[in-house]
Amino acid sequence: MTVSILIFLPIVAALAVLIFKNEVAKHVALFFAVAELGVVAYLLTKFVPDASLQFAVDVPWIPKFGIYFTAGIDGISMVLVLLTALLVPIIILTTYQHTYRKAAAFYSLILFMQAGLLVVFTALDGFLFYVGWEAALIPIYFICALWGGENRIKVTLKFFIYTFAGSLFMLVTIIYLYMKAPEGTYDLMAFYRLSLTTSQQSWVFLGFFIAFAIKIPIFPFHTWQPDTYTEAPSAGSMLLAGIMLKMGLYGMMRWAIPSAPLGFFKWGNTVIILALIGVVYGALIAFRQKNGKRLVAYSSIGHVGLIAVGIFTLSTEGMQGALIQMLSHGINVVGLFFIWDIISRRLNTYDTAQLGGIAKVAPKFATAFLIIVLGSAALPLTNGFIGEFLLLNGAFQADIVLGAVAGLTIIFAAVYLLRMYKNVMQGETNALTATFTDITGSEKLTLAIICILIIGIGVYPGPILHLSQAAVDQLITNIHSKAMNIPLVQH
Template structure:
């Protein structure tokens, strides 16, 4: 069996097995083992991967031949970093729950969601892409709805309505494109070759863009995000912020801009403007937050705005920056949310004013948290630096003012993140801190892995950049020449 097909099957098999396991002590190691098997298979794919512009490990199996639907998957330099991100973070997210009492059904949903995410990042058939898109939505809905906070019912319903409405628009666009293909199929390559007029491309652009913008989320489609991130269980927040929002960015790169370049050329400046507004707006709102989890949720909107802006200026530097920054953001935001989970678990609060002086009782946590914060704000020699640097170079090529506004996310981000760190870790202690314990065991292991990744990517980002360089360059040239 091909390794890519096996990679897609392992989480499904694990999910089915875990759905029947009620013993929490048994469910945890089984879920972790399944996720590590998927990571191991990813390692074999990475070892055999050639970083050129070609599509590799392809499997094209007729699925519903009468409708031209194929189970067609493959990996190139654009999808490989996101497959790595997904299968690298899932074991860590599962590990983050080891000090909680979670049933097998919870882990089954996580692995089922992993399958949907992998389908989105590897699908070369539009119908299969849509199936993966919806498969990823259903588990996170139940994770947030069943294990979320007090307001989970209202918040989760809003999240579902937003994302499902966007998905329906995308489905309509996919079906229309299918009707325009002479050989009646859903192949990505067939969609790329369509010669659609400008008016049609405008409609296609908005149908895809709204679906992707909601998922990221991009201003003004972001209103579901802060509440959902806060009310979701921490593992759910990690899945949403660390991996799921990358589905939207990936959709822009793989599907939207190559299929509707005329719509892109007409509305690209508008989207860039929305991204810049989102960067400044979310940064200002983050600065005013007192709930640490909500602060990080707004910071995520700002960072994703910068990534989206990089995609829409569509040059090699900005697109390379967007690719590596998706990975860097995933690593950093998972670390941030997990540190907050550790603190809230012991102090029973997420309010900054109720914290302070934690570094005295938990020096290891304070050091690890500092490294993660510095990575999140893009300090040189941390993972966030190279991505933001490339994004700013790409935006500067599009216009000085774009680069200036985009730079605000770095400046404002440094202000509110360091202010948050100071409020939580430094200063005077209070009664709540007396019995606070430093990290150990699985918490230390998880955060240690993240810190190593933050420093390693910061010191030597070349391997990650090399993965996507040829594919990114080829895709940019395709959009310029095919249409």
């Protein structure tokens, strides 16, 4: 079995969903999303956790121009493939209490986006990577523009302009590397083998960085994010924060740094400073938010800023922490957005000032909410802890001051998340919250899955770390080898 089935199954599913209408469409979409998760689970059972490339496909696409459909999975991409396959069925399940106009189109776009995301996380050809990048952007644009809030058109246009402009920088960079490759190919390993000057690598790094920094987003490229997350439908916010922003982080690890290590060494400290500003900025703005969904959006800026810091320490701890934290952050942020989706559907508000006392009337909901908050705040034995521990370990090894500033994210997150929980769930009920009903049916199932993942990964993170260990070690070795002009270790 090759990685091609992972890419094409969601495309077939997206086309199949279009045949069905209304409620049936969501069931068909969920069936195919679970089937995709089953395929990934099967690949996991066959995956050898070394540094080799596995389940690869390499067939001519447009060979005249050096373009091949080349894709595969190693330990790094496996974590992101798992994240995508795991979250898409959960996100579809969160929509079961909604009724969407043109439901078939809505669920079809989700599955098309899943295909694009999987192309990004498995592509080993620069042209294919760019196609997947754009293929993931187009569906989420329509999801936000057609099913978002009242300001959706203005906000979504800003999001599209930002991300499309970033994509152009990436496209120019990929074409430049293609022109420099003696083989006349877009192959990733050919890009790795190029001998470019420090100046050339600086421009290559910056071209990739702008595209990836916008997608993550890293300060000051973040201004599209809070409005987009707030105005998007809940499923759209989950797709954006849970999976799509990981495209940028993965791109840094797979494409930007290994292709231009000298550019990385020149600009890496600047990127770390920008990411740290994002950590503090996101937290400080989150403190002031009364809109719960917007608070989650700003908290995400802080969390992904810390992940970026870990990647740019170029240490085993930092890279491993970044990978497991990408998985954990995806689960946690989907949980937080779903919590606010439930509150909004019942009470028609995101305003924390109007809430209070919900725990008295909805104890099951309160328990799930607390577990998700504690995971997001990195409490030991939750999924958020191991990632942040490794990230901070990498940051402290790089620089004590860097580690101290990065560590603020744990303190800040605990304060604003627990304060949010207190304002919403504790105290006395009021005329609005007294009518709140506890979770049932698909809501209970969805939150149970999320809570099990939060606790399960927190208690036993070893298998996930083992998946990526060898690939991370080889990546770091190759980056240093290229910087010193030593032949690279092949997959």
